[in-house]
Each structure stands twice: as C-alpha cells, then as structure tokens.
Amino acid sequence: MSLPLPNHHLADLKKDHLYHLGYSTDDDLRTMFGDVKFVCMGGSTTRMAVLARMLHEELSIPLPPTGDPVNICKTDRFVMYKVGPVLAANHGMGMPSLSILLHELIKLLHYADADDPVFLRIGTSGGIGELQVR
Secondary structure, rough: OEOOOOOOOHHOOOOOOOOOOOEEEEOOOHHHHHHEEEEEOOOHHHHHHHHHHHHHHHOOOOOOOOOOOOOOOOOOOOEEEEEEOOOEOOOOOHHHHHHHHHHHHHHHHHHHHHOOOEEEEEOEEEEEEOOHHH
C-alpha cells in the first residue's frame, strides 16, 4: 500500500513540484523511487554520505565508478542518496527543516507508489563505538 496523502487537493494538481528536492511529478518517480523500503534521515550531510557508503558495502551494491556515493538531490537544500531500497537524506538542524524534508519525501514516495516505506531518524546520540570517516 502506498503512502496515503490526506490532502485531497493534491489529486487535482496537474503537476506537483517538490522544490527542495528538485523533483516534480513530471519525473519518472515510480522508476526512480518505487522500490524504496527504508528512509534513513539524519541532520548532517556528511553522516548521510558515510551511511550511503556503508549501505553500499553492507548490501553488496557496488559504488559508482567515482568511488563515492552520488547525491541525487537536484538542489542544494538537502542531500539524498539511494542505495538499493534505502533512501538516505539529511534534514539539517531543527524541526522546520525536518518538516520540509518529511513533507516532500512523503509526497515523493506517494507519487512513486512506494509500498509502506519505513522512516528512521538516525541521530548522533545513538552510536555505539567509533566510526572512521574515509
């Protein structure tokens, strides 16, 4: 079941813009994001890049030829990495930016017909041990 959107006005839109992510309903969102099962969010752009690299390793998905995860966000507002069925995005600091990111990610995954994705917030206080950033 895709994410329900209680805003009935969205159904009447000919085109919806997800300004902060740089996507719109003109993009092939189903192909790009329809397989997303998990959305991991954290404050820092650097932590999301490190998480994307770890996901590549843990899921045995090769990194791109550059050797670095690719930021697929089309604006400079957030970073977003897709590694298999996992979407990793930063939300910056505080509730205002988190609210903007969640609003647009939920609409993005609704339009993509993603099947019941799980949203996780990854913070700095929940870590165990040390992680060396490469």
